[in-house]
Amino acid sequence: MDACYGGLAIMRALKPGSMRFLKDMLVRRSRQVLTAGKADEVVADRGGPLPNHSVFTGHLLEALDGKAADPTGILTANGVVAYVYKNVASDPGSQQTPHFGYLAGDGDLIFSDALLTELTDKKKNQDPLIPEEDVLAAVPGILTPDEGEALMTTAERAKEFLSEERWKIKLHDLVSQKIREVLSATAEDYFSVRGIWSSEEFLDRLHRYESITTELLQIQTLLGVWSEPYHETILTLAPKRLAGRLKIESGLTAWLSLRYYPLLLLLYCGGIAAVASNRYTNLRELMLTTTPDPRDQRQRGPLIRSVAGQMNELTDAFKTLPGHERQYTPRSEYLLKTLQPLLDDLLFLGADYESNFDRFEVLYALEHAHLYAREGFGRVWGPVGRFGWKRDAFTLVTAEAEQEGASWAPVKAGLFDGSIDRFKELASQYGDSLNLLGWY
Secondary structure, eight states: OOOTTOOOOOBOOSOTTEEEEHHHHHHSOEEEEEESSOTTOOOOSSOSSSTTSOHHHHHHHHIIIIITOOTTOOOBHHHHHHHHHHHHHHOTTOOOOOEEEEEEESOOOBOOOHHHHHHHHHHHTSOTTSOOOOOEEEEOOOOOHHHHHHSOHHHHHHHHHHSOGGGHHHHHHHHHHHHHHHHHHTSTTTSOSOSOOOHHHHHHHHHHHHHHTHHHHHHHHHHHHHOOGGGHHHHTHHHHHHHHHOOOOOSOHHHHHHTTHHHHHHHHHHHHHHHHTTOHHHHHHHHHOEEEOSSOTTSEEEHHHHHHHHHHTTHHHHTTSTTOTTOSSHHHHHHHHHHHHHHHHHHOOGGGHHHHHHHHHHHHHHHHHHHHIIIIISSOOOOOOTHHHHOHHHHHHHHHHHHHGGGOHHHHTTGGGGOHHHHHHHHHHHHHHHHTSOOO
16 A cells, blocks of 8 residues: 555564465465555655655565565565565655554465475375475564564563573463463363364364463473473473363263363473473473373373373364365374464574474374383384374484484483483384385
């Protein structure tokens, strides 16, 4: 919109400087607005880089002509916004500052399709069961001072309280407050375990759980990175309290198992953060924290045993999600896309996000396999993530352990009972089971 007093009441939906999956952004709803100036500004009709155009339109046309594209040639609306905002605000003939943001949605408009076409052509020559390849694209942008103050209040408070031991009590209070909010919003009044199954209801419940737990997931992510030994009780507080509320009762199996989805999100956010920052002690504490056994609540066991068992009941349910119907590991692929914006905004993982995600899933699966075998089931089993068909992450982790031996960080932190020999035994048996899955 190139008009005087054209500023609108709009919001920022994405944090600049983060990364997003290109195809995922393309299918999300997005209604974005870029105006020539703020609501109280008169905009210039002349000047700018192009003759016979205003300052705003001249820079906009140059942006669309390719100057706003990233190094790979991807041209997005966010890229155009960043380019126009910077160049109009600094143009010698300008006394205006563009206004920008979202009216609805959290996707993006993609103006160039060369990379998308390349990915589509590549997919045509692949096994149809292998998920479509996607790429991470940068989300450029700028923050005005007033917007910067308003972003991620809960996360910023958590960072401050994590910075010094003297804030431990305040951090505990913050986490407790967010847990209470989640417990209230996820009560059976809002998530009945009775009723009829439908894929639409399943997707709706996933999205509601994700929305309700956002702030708690932000805190759990930061705890995964920055927790010190004196934060141990706070690191595991959320999964303990959320699991402690769940009771054995009658109802639809899918809805009963789905109650553990917030626990899965906590495990992944805290776990991936710990892996990305090499804080394997935090990973061990989170995965092995004891919670009531879903089958017999008089018994207690490691968090990963409870969560993996309940999520295993939902394997077919995740296959009903749009775009995941024929994937080998639909739950893993869904979580990869769902958690990426939150984790990247907090940790700035960029292109390393996928490798850290896969590495966490390998360690999660193998530690679960260790516990499963120790309980006397006679075989190793752990939830198979996308590493099961990709295999590069599994190979990388096992090779690293082989090379570093007893000094390997996950073993030194106490995973696999602190035994590199136990890890090697598990990896060999688990690798054999992956070879039997018939994906090749």
